[in-house]
Amino acid sequence: MAERFEVVVVGAGPAGLAAALTLARAGVEVIVFERGEHPGSKNVMGGVLYRHPTEAVVPGFYHQAPLERPVVEQRLWLLTGEAALTLGYKDMVFAGEPFNAFTVLRARFDRWLADQAVAAGALLINETVVEDLLWENERVVGVRTGREGGDVRAEVVVLAEGANSLLTQKAGLKPDGINTNQLAVAVKEIIALPREKIEDRFNLEEGQGCTIELLGEATKGMLGTAFIYTNKDSLSVGVGVLLASLVRRRLNPNDLLEHLKSHPMVRSLLAGGESKEYQGHLIPEGGYQAVPKLYGNGVLVVGDAAMLVNGVHREGSNLALTSGLLAARTILAAREKGDYSEANLAPYRRALEESFVLKDLKKYQGASFFFDQNPQFFTLYPGLLSRAAREFLTVDNVPKRAKQKRILREITAARSRFQIARDLYSLWRVMG
Amino acid sequence: MAGEPAPVSWELLGAGRQLAGALKVELAGVLLGQGVEGLANEAWAYGADRVYLVEDPVLGPYRTAPYARALVELVQRYRPEILLLGATSMGRDLSGAVATALGTGLTADCTALNIDPATRLLEQTRPAFGGNVMATILCQRHRPQMATVRPRVMPLPPRQEGRQGELVRVGIDLKEEEALATVLEVIEEKGKAVYLDRAEIVVAGGRGLGSRENLRLLEELAGVLGGTLGASRAAVEAGWLPPEYQVGQTGITVRPKVYFAIGISGAIQHLVGMQNADVIVAINKDPEAPIFKVATYGIVGDFLEVVPALTEEFRRQLAARST
């Protein structure tokens, strides 16, 4: 005598919660399972939460949600051994409504988002792992959890289980096993630092935040990025690189993070901070080509589990929220017809194609492969650019024209003009 | 009380003496039990001016109801400014009942007591939130001001042999039926830490020991010094030592002459249990470990090398002195 709900959502991350909240508001009986102690307790995201897609799920969320700081400045650092070439954009427009993005601590934000879903009528069951799907006549009819009396039947199951998508594999939507070329590994540390110190060191007004993305030596030249985000009274510092390159280089992610933290330019930003927590996580970065089948009879997959991550722009939560929302709308439409078979869930894919989610992934579909095949962007160029900058900025009575010549000579010695031109052209092809 | 009085009782008399001095009032002790009159001498020796004695068969084994009634009646008759009890299981059991019956405030588990000279109020300081925070608490309008005091935090006052005081015998009409409970049996727990809280030398190990086998090095050091082993919670959780050996917020508070902290980082919850040691020796391979901030002496190094060297040196130098 299993429990019965209209919809089961597996995973209380942004994707699952967006779906649950939308469904509950429409009066659907929905139950959400989360294996962590609380939503967000297992989450590792940096993270930057984007205002626009979040508002589509909870209008005006920034009036109540636990956010850290609005992001007013984004910086990009090309790191070499001792130096960094930096690039940034600061815009005070981002400091006020309607805002652009916020830094968040997911342990807090997800809990809040879950509270909204519960208030709307969703049932949230924490500390419960969904271990398997229940099938009947080749359709998914529910889930089996790890608790006594743990079966729940449902019309539709929404898989929002994140990157480690075992159930999506069991549902036959995605090939089994791990493809190291489609997964990045990220490790992150939260480092406590007093508010005033953060604002001083990062040159911020009270309460405002910034993000730094780091390339080059930050990942020992591997395909990936590192980040430093300012929270209220802590920093989130992390590195993510493609699993395949880690395996190839026989490195472990912890070493990368230590390497990053010991860089002189990073060290001074973190000095005196107290490490609060340390976590590692997978990020699906296979891009457009890796997106699995997104629906089946009685089942839909959303968020990271559906590989909906934009690796180039470090976006994930926004794609997760949006996919959860679109999945819920698809379910509501299917509910009208009283039929949750594959054909009635197919509009979910179309809705994603029409939204920024799959459009963006399509745009960058070649990026991951491209950078993997062209490591010079992460190994060679940061160093060259940085040396060029050092040369140019060092005041040593060498005339500027002579300096420029020397720089050019050095660069072309490392890579021919032809090669550089080709690199730039292909970079523009992939990213433009 | 039945059996042996908890040593914290004498520590309370030491603390009480100072408070009574600041307020210029008398210091009295309370003896409840059966056949406990002899302890009055001890109370005087540790500083009491007066002892209130209630002896009654109902007060034989400790039970909350009759003890609470007796103490409440004493307070109502003699109206003390301040009432202190030891923060032992029994003391906390009794104080909660008594404070409620008297309708007055009670501060648990104090680690410092002071009189504010301006207001004559008792400032009661205690750890809260798992030792992350200290709070000073006042009881402004109700009397008595009641507190339980953590054992081994206040120094034991010097014993003044032969010091005499006044004995006030009080009769209270107690009935066995009102005791509500019967003690059937008292089982001594064997294999308990050998009075860690009274040890003069504690050799404590933490997660840094790495394994239960390495405990042997600490045992050898403790053996040479006649010390007792102690542990951080991490070492207890690893199963290297039983819970009775845990020093700290959720363990025992110690006040030894020397405390060796070996492979212990010095988390605040550990520090609150040992920072009243006269001397703290820290051995840790991480020069940044917070334990060094409180240590009288610190050695940065691997305990696998440092501890055997210490044991050998103690053996050598102590032998040299005694010849």
Added chain:
Amino acid sequence: MLQMVVCVKQVPDTAEVRINPRTNTLVRAGVPAILNPYDAHAVEAAVQLKEKYGGQVTALSMGPPQAEEVLRRALGMGADRAILLSDRAFAGSDTLATSYILAAAIRAIDRETPVDLVFCGKQAIDGDTAQVGPGIAARLGFTQLTYVMAIDGVDLEKRQIQVQRKLEDKREVIRGRLPALLTVVKDLNELRYASLPALIRAARATITTWSKDDLDLDPASIGLKGSPTSVRRIFAPPARPGGELIPGEPRQAAAILVAKLVQTKIIADK
């Protein structure tokens, strides 16, 4: 049949509470709130007795509306119903006022069906006072049994309970008259892993909320007004001043340290 009430408190996870050294205020923002760990064992004990002797378990908590969460937790563990005492007028209550309010609620429950047993945790990990349990017992005139580490049995005929109490270096076997109030330690039991139907029931349950007007209370005895103690200040634990680092190779350093300790007679020969 046993009518039981378990007092459960929502507490901040004290592992994460810190003091802001500049303002000397508690940094509680974002610190997760949990069911006081000892109270979980109290719920488990009551549910086990219900399974053995029959009866009903009511979980009772005083706190802000968010404290509902710990009541749901108790329901998931097998409590039959939950009551939240929530009112602005309760805010600022110390242990005396808290035990007054909780006792008044238990009296109200007692009027429906007489209460046999009240359970509390040994102490709440935020205040660590261990005073609320004895306070409730004193007000209700119940037999007070603290630090209970084992429940040997209940005699419904004779209206007695036999328990073992955990004291510093001994264990006490004690028999008490019902009604009784027990405060429990963690050794008492292992917490169960709740079944899914129980969790779903708990998530769906409506939780009764009582405000000050639902209880028979003297306004002068609740909240800040009813609390004889007040916090004068809170501060970060003072650091003991550090001493010297002894440099050198292990053997050298050991020799210097031992000499210091032995010469100053801090460690003398036994």
